[in-house]
Amino acid sequence: MAELSDLPLRANLVGKTPYGAPQAAVPVSLNVNENTHPLPEAFITEAAAAIAEALRGVNRYPDREFLELRAALADYLDAGLVPEQIWAANGSNEVLQQLLQAFGGPGRTLLSFTPTYSMYPLLADGTDTKWVGVPRNADFTVTPELVVSAIREHNPDIVILCNPNNPTGTTLSAETILAAYDAFDGMLIVDEAYHEFNAGAESAVDLLPGRHRLVVSRTMSKAFAFAGVRLGYLAADAAVIDALRLVRLPYHLSALTQAAAITAIRHSGAMLGTVGEIREQRDRLAAALNELGYTVHPSGSNFLLVGGFADPNAVFETLREQGILIRNLDIPGHLRITAGTESETTAVIEAITALTA
Structure with missing residues (x-):
């Protein structure tokens, strides 16, 4: 059996290791x-029925634009968004990957503040995007001054801010997010995978109006207890969603995933209980x-x-x-x-x- 070194692997992947939790x-x-x-029994019962119904049609491709799911997610976010401002994929990792496919790539740079989510540099590697990790302050905070200084020094094409940050749990202020957005002309992604646990915190979703380069990523894996389903999503200007259609795989969200996620949102109160x-x-x-x-x-x-x-x-x-x-x-x-x-x-x-x- 051949070794990895026997293959003509892309140069920027040589010596790298995969995600390994x-x-x-x-x-x-x-x-x-x-x-x-555990998940609520009422949800399980209704989701099983919804998936069974979806199975009757799996000889056909699923709704490529998953409009019902996008409308449900827009309603859940409750920020005056329309379905055209929502996108979803198989976990927020795929959402982020699609963003890097559309806005990153060879000759472009992704910047974030370390330590942070270990998948960011791996996603950068996978899309041949240069990764720049800037150390956080000693207490793991990221201030407006640090953000602006790092952006001016490295001139990135994409910045990801994880809020709350994984693995430190540190939160960001709206002032810091706005300072980052105003400091450059690239795409700013705010990863809010853990937002529901951050009691009383404002979401960057509220900052979207008038900011077409701002993207807010979310997931149902954490607070919704839905990790095994794989459903991540984002909110952004409709033009961003148009860009993601250029790189997404056809019919990337299965009918079963759509049915389960729509049902979960319908039961969001119990799911987040x-x-x-x-x-x-x-x-x-x-x-x-x-x-x-x-x-x-x-x-x-x-x-x-x-x-x-x-x-x-x-x-x-x-x-x-x-x-x-x-x-x-x-x-x-x-x-x-x-x-x-x-x-x-x-x-x-x-x-x-x-x-x-």
């Missing part, structure tokens, strides 16, 4: 920021770890970045041996922990307490 069948899996709560509890468990975990002497960074998401571990890898491996999976992202002294159910959070607290004693 561990997957393991453990009792407590808190490493990829999923919503670990666990968000408050997840915030409570996040804050409970933060309080417990603070009491143990660890540094818990402020988070507007469903996870915590925790510092103060002398050997993060040893802690990660010890917890995994106990059936608890968290995330080691190679940030010195730090581990990331998703807030799960009450029992899952208790298991993490007890395990780390035992290690600290």
Whole structure:
């Protein structure tokens, strides 16, 4: 069997590694920021019926423009948007990939502020877009001054701001987003994958009017507990959606995905019913770890970045041996922990307490 090195791989992919979050069948899996709560039974019943009905027509291609789903997403965002301003794909990673296919590519640059979502440089590699990672401030914040300085120095074609940021949980101000938009003539993407967990926060969706280069990306994987369905979406000027049609694959959203997502939005109140509890468990975990002497960074998401571990890898491996999976992202002294159910959070607290004693 051949090795990767035997293939005529594109030069910018040589030596790179794929996305690699561990997957393991453990009792407590808190490493990829999923919503670990069960789905509402009423939704499951209705979604099963909707998918069964969709199956009757799968001998035909699905609605290429998925207009019903786009209308449902526009209603969910409740920002005066029309379906022509909404786009969706198989997870927000595909949404971001399509944006880079349309606005990135050879000779163009994507900039963001590190540490941030590990897929951004991988998506840049996949589209042959140059990646520039600018370090965040020491407390992981990104200020208007930092944004403007970085944009002026690197002159990027695309900037991605993750809000709240993964893996730090740090939030951004509207002032910072506007400073970024006004600092250059390229595309500004605000990735709001975790927005529903950021209690009371304004969305960059509200900044869209009059800003045709602004894109707001969202996902149903997190707060909606819909990670296995793969549905990400964005809101933007209708011209951006026209650009994405140039690069999307035909019929890229299956009829089954569309049926499930439309049903989930119809049940959005119940689907998001666990968000408050997840915030409570996040804050409970933060309080417990603070009491143990660890540094818990402020988070507007469903996870915590925790510092103060002398050997993060040893802690990660010890917890995994106990059936608890968290995330080691190679940030010195730090581990990331998703807030799960009450029992899952208790298991993490007890395990780390035992290690600290």
